[in-house]
Amino acid sequence: MPKVSEEHRMARRAQIVAAARTCVAEQGFHKTTMADVIAASDLSAGAVYGYFKSKEDIVAAIAEEALSSVDELFGSVLLTGEPVSPLLVLERILKHIVSMAERPDGDITKIALQAWAESLRNPAVKAIAEDKYRMLRGRFTEVARRAQADGTIPADADPEQVAQVLFGFIPGFILQRLLIGDVTPQSYTAGLRAILRD
Amino acid sequence: MPKVSEEHRMARRAQIVAAARTCVAEQGFHKTTMADVIAASDLSAGAVYGYFKSKEDIVAAIAEEALSSVDELFGSVLLTGEPVSPLLVLERILKHIVSMAERPDGDITKIALQAWAESLRNPAVKAIAEDKYRMLRGRFTEVARRAQADGTIPADADPEQVAQVLFGFIPGFILQRLLIGDVTPQSYTAGLRAILRD
Amino acid sequence: MPKVSEEHRMARRAQIVAAARTCVAEQGFHKTTMADVIAASDLSAGAVYGYFKSKEDIVAAIAEEALSSVDELFGSVLLTGEPVSPLLVLERILKHIVSMAERPDGDITKIALQAWAESLRNPAVKAIAEDKYRMLRGRFTEVARRAQADGTIPADADPEQVAQVLFGFIPGFILQRLLIGDVTPQSYTAGLRAILRD
Amino acid sequence: MPKVSEEHRMARRAQIVAAARTCVAEQGFHKTTMADVIAASDLSAGAVYGYFKSKEDIVAAIAEEALSSVDELFGSVLLTGEPVSPLLVLERILKHIVSMAERPDGDITKIALQAWAESLRNPAVKAIAEDKYRMLRGRFTEVARRAQADGTIPADADPEQVAQVLFGFIPGFILQRLLIGDVTPQSYTAGLRAILRD
DNA sequence: AATGAATGAGACTTCATTCAT
DNA sequence: TATGAATGAAGTCTCATTCAT
Numbered sequence: 001m002p003k004v005s006e007e008h009r010m011a012r013r014a015q016i017v018a019a020a021r022t023c024v025a026e027q028g029f030h031k032t033t034m035a036d037v038i039a040a041s042d043l044s045a046g047a048v049y050g051y052f053k054s055k056e057d058i059v060a061a062i063a064e065e066a067l068s069s070v071d072e073l074f075g076s077v078l079l080t081g082e083p084v085s086p087l088l089v090l091e092r093i094l095k096h097i098v099s100m101a102e103r104p105d106g107d108i109t110k111i112a113l114q115a116w117a118e119s120l121r122n123p124a125v126k127a128i129a130e131d132k133y134r135m136l137r138g139r140f141t142e143v144a145r146r147a148q149a150d151g152t153i154p155a156d157a158d159p160e161q162v163a164q165v166l167f168g169f170i171p172g173f174i175l176q177r178l179l180i181g182d183v184t185p186q187s188y189t190a191g192l193r194a195i196l197r198d
Numbered sequence: 199m200p201k202v203s204e205e206h207r208m209a210r211r212a213q214i215v216a217a218a219r220t221c222v223a224e225q226g227f228h229k230t231t232m233a234d235v236i237a238a239s240d241l242s243a244g245a246v247y248g249y250f251k252s253k254e255d256i257v258a259a260i261a262e263e264a265l266s267s268v269d270e271l272f273g274s275v276l277l278t279g280e281p282v283s284p285l286l287v288l289e290r291i292l293k294h295i296v297s298m299a300e301r302p303d304g305d306i307t308k309i310a311l312q313a314w315a316e317s318l319r320n321p322a323v324k325a326i327a328e329d330k331y332r333m334l335r336g337r338f339t340e341v342a343r344r345a346q347a348d349g350t351i352p353a354d355a356d357p358e359q360v361a362q363v364l365f366g367f368i369p370g371f372i373l374q375r376l377l378i379g380d381v382t383p384q385s386y387t388a389g390l391r392a393i394l395r396d
Numbered sequence: 397m398p399k400v401s402e403e404h405r406m407a408r409r410a411q412i413v414a415a416a417r418t419c420v421a422e423q424g425f426h427k428t429t430m431a432d433v434i435a436a437s438d439l440s441a442g443a444v445y446g447y448f449k450s451k452e453d454i455v456a457a458i459a460e461e462a463l464s465s466v467d468e469l470f471g472s473v474l475l476t477g478e479p480v481s482p483l484l485v486l487e488r489i490l491k492h493i494v495s496m497a498e499r500p501d502g503d504i505t506k507i508a509l510q511a512w513a514e515s516l517r518n519p520a521v522k523a524i525a526e527d528k529y530r531m532l533r534g535r536f537t538e539v540a541r542r543a544q545a546d547g548t549i550p551a552d553a554d555p556e557q558v559a560q561v562l563f564g565f566i567p568g569f570i571l572q573r574l575l576i577g578d579v580t581p582q583s584y585t586a587g588l589r590a591i592l593r594d
Numbered sequence: 595m596p597k598v599s600e601e602h603r604m605a606r607r608a609q610i611v612a613a614a615r616t617c618v619a620e621q622g623f624h625k626t627t628m629a630d631v632i633a634a635s636d637l638s639a640g641a642v643y644g645y646f647k648s649k650e651d652i653v654a655a656i657a658e659e660a661l662s663s664v665d666e667l668f669g670s671v672l673l674t675g676e677p678v679s680p681l682l683v684l685e686r687i688l689k690h691i692v693s694m695a696e697r698p699d700g701d702i703t704k705i706a707l708q709a710w711a712e713s714l715r716n717p718a719v720k721a722i723a724e725d726k727y728r729m730l731r732g733r734f735t736e737v738a739r740r741a742q743a744d745g746t747i748p749a750d751a752d753p754e755q756v757a758q759v760l761f762g763f764i765p766g767f768i769l770q771r772l773l774i775g776d777v778t779p780q781s782y783t784a785g786l787r788a789i790l791r792d
Numbered sequence: 793a794a795t796g797a798a799t800g801a802g803a804c805t806t807c808a809t810t811c812a813t
Numbered sequence: 814t815a816t817g818a819a820t821g822a823a824g825t826c827t828c829a830t831t832c833a834t
Contacts (some may be wrong), residue, residue: 591756
């Protein structure tokens with residue numbers, strides 16, 4: 001097979017990442033073997049290694065994908081410069097997270113949990129996680145500022161510190177959903193409504 | 199073959215768990231080898247296998263220890279039946295978490311992250327995590343009820359749902375502390391103060 | 397499909413052998429991969445396999461080239477039928493060897509070492525080595541005969557046996573030059589002068 | 595199996611080296627697989643890796659053994675301080691080499707050839723080879739000095755240079771014996787007698 | 793004729809666990 | 814009881830070669 005198009009290469013790469021994502025969501029990074037990924041991707045060992053030079057690289061690619069995905073949450077939420085209620089932002093995000101988690105090709109929140117653990121000993125994953133989460137938290141800083149503009153949040157609060165807390169709701173939700181299993185965007189939003197200023 | 203005392207057995211067991219905890223905090227469950235644990239515990243392979251029948255069992259023991267440890271957080275907080283401010287409870291807990299994380303023999307919050315990931319594919323760890331976290335969240339239900347008693351939280355709120363959110367702050371804090379590294383009990387408490395009803 | 401000229405084919409073949417020679421001089425036969433050769437030859441995998449049916453064949457071609465090259469040493473030495481001093485022959489040969497070894501496209505003495513080792517388990521290379529070295533040693537038989545003619549060497553000696561020894565100086569020189577690194581044609585010739593009859 | 599004696603460990607190690615030597619003499623360093631060595635040593639993979647941390651290490655051990663073995667040649671030759679004839683020394687050495695080569699557990703001269711080639715790209719083997727051969731050549735320097743003492747060799751010759759040449763006979767002999775196959779200590783000694791001063 | 797992506801057997805190595813002493 | 818050498822299945826990755834385009 002002579003030179004293939006760049007799209008072809010991208011498609012193959014995506015095929016491998018998708019296969020790996022499914023495996024990792026089921027078995028975790030470490031119990032997922034390259035043989036699993038190779039079988040799931042319908043490629044040969046050599047082909048897979050033509051796209052990723054090591055398992056480590058595939059892990060990093062999946063982690064990046066999973067950690068980045070949360071960013072798409074904000075796609076439409078912050079478009080205009082108008083004030084947005086933190087409560088509303090969180091509600092939308094939690095719903096989006098659940099819809100992503102229920103996609104058929106691997107629960108992305110499970111991948112995120114794996115990535116958190118992996119980042120403790122894998123500098124590449126750590127760098128990705130830190131980077132992505134700083135960005136994401138930056139969005140919440142913006143939310144905090146707008147909430148201060150309309151008086152929902154006291155004007156003298158530090159928006160960075162507020163963002164820490166707002167951002168912190170997300171792992172709290174994801175974790176309980178996976179480990180305990182009884183939280184829903186509805187229940188969580190109701191709880192939030194009860195404790196947050198409005 | 200002199201039968202050793204029960205205390206002796208317990209001490210040996212603790213020695214193994216401590217050794218394993220240190221290893222796991224540094225390298226994660228999967229990169230920690232039995233050889234690592236054996237070396238760190240100053241015992242022989244045979245001896246370690248006399249106390250735990252498999253690596254899986256050691257993992258479960260460490261996970262149990264780490265996930266339980268959060269419970270000691272509440273030690274003195276809920277002793278009396280008086281109302282307690284959620285804000286105050288959280289502040290004390292965050293401080294306690296940091297002090298636990300800084301103990302010399304392995305950051306217990308890192309173990310917790312490992313345990314979260316592990317619980318996705320290890321039913322034993324999953325059962326421990328679910329159990330411990332349900333219990334812990336139960337404490338927050340109590341906090342919610344007392345906060346309703348003194349009017350901090352609306353009387354018509356579901357204390358279970360409020361507990362979900364209050365409990366959810368903890369993983370949010372732990373995760374940011376490990377991945378981004380800039381949150382402190384002080385900054386988080388300040389953020390909380392800005393958004394929570396008081 | 398325009399048939400390419402024979403010269404074109406020969407040029408391509410030479411290009412491949414040259415690329416492979418460079419690789420092999422640096423990394424040895426076994427650490428040199430086909431990918432290395434393909435990259436160094438600026439051809440495609442398919443093209444290379446159009447000229448050589450296997451790596452084994454390329455190895456044989458390089459070995460042949462390297463083992464034959466010593467023969468050019470004698471180019472001018474034995475032209476006339478006159479007596480030649482063994483000492484002088486050896487001196488010229490050693491100088492020639494060094495000049496070949498210092499050519500930019502791969503030290504041919506390193507290839508020779510590789511070929512010696514390879515011939516122990518590769519019958520094709522063995523056949524080449526045996527053949528070439530028998531021929532080369534034949535030249536020394538002629539040298540021995542002429543040295544007998546002028547009395548440098550006793551008349552009753554067996555010129556074949558003398559040739560064994562004369563020929564044997566060459567690997568001794570090459571090996572010390574590569575492994576120890578302190579022999580030169582000058583030092584070696586001086587040593588020879590001290591021990592050989594004259 | 596609890597702690598074993600040091601002799602036991604040495605014996606196991608020797609068992610592995612012997613197995614590897616046999617394999618390498620037959621197939622060369624690179625075609626010899628760890629599976630071959632493991633099978634030939636009658637141990638398990640894990641056991642072999644308990645004694646050598648990599649194939650590279652086994653290669654180095656075999657190379658060291660083979661390159662050192664030549665040193666035993668000199669065992670009795672230089673005991674007294676008396677003059678010794680270079681011719682006689684060489685004759686004894688060649689005989690010894692042949693007897694070593696004919697030992698049943700792997701022709702050590704074949705290993706030496708492998709080691710020569712390997713030393714070109716393996717710094718560990720290179721270091722061993724250089725070291726051993728410098729030492730060995732040092733013995734020939736001593737031979738040269740004694741030969742000068744009794745007048746066999748001109749007094750004004752540099753014994754180091756003479757040693758280069760004397761030492762150089764050995765690879766010449768080994769190589770012809772393996773590649774061409776018709777040299778014997780007798781034939782070589784006869785050739786030497788014809789060309790060396792006496 | 794030329795390309796180079798794909799193949800897949802097989803290489804090296806690790807490591808949880810056992811069991812003879 | 815305790816030891817730690819030994820086991821061997823299983824993991825990651827390489828690379829000579831092919832063949833659809």
